[in-house]
Amino acid sequence: MLMSNDSGADKADENQPGSLEEFSERLDRMRGAPEEPEPQKGVSAMGRAMRLSTELLAGLFVGCLIGLGLDRWLGVSPLFLLIGIGVGFAAGVLNVARAMKE
Template sequence: MSDPDDRSHDARLDALEERLAKARGAPAKPHTEEHYSQANLAWRMVIELVAGLMIGAGIGYGIDTLAGTMPIFLVLFLFLGLAAGVKTMLRSAKEVQLKREAEVARGKEGQDGRNGT
């Protein structure tokens, strides 16, 4: 004889399998579509600037050590690293701005379609 608890258990397992199948069928969101907060963007830009400065300083110090001309290349590459860091920050800011403008444009298109205009 079959126990009523076994039947309810089987029904729950079937329902769980259906939900899992539906969940597996949904495609995963790409990483690029994630929402980044303002703090994350700010940290990203700070890290890009500091990385440019550190790389420039490291290259300049290395060349000065090898050539025996201590402050010349260090200062030169420090400024080049600063310029590279700022350029990377501006590129990131422009990328974020373009994404937001595209989202706003998509939002307006959706509203225009609903309003019948």
């Protein structure tokens, strides 16, 4: 009185260990596939602040160096240094304004 039951063979196949990829796929389907984080678009606020401050300081620094060089070369004490600071500051502000438009 033994009857052959095909459903028992199917259940035995389900319990057989499959590949790790199949298990991972089934697990993802049960959990819901994890969402990948979207990459940041544009520049962060900290990066933008660093760039703007660098632009301003670079203009000021170059103006000071040119002013000091002219002062030493021409022998005039603080005249070109002060002019260089003013021109460097103005150039830095223009660079910052240009960078803000981007």
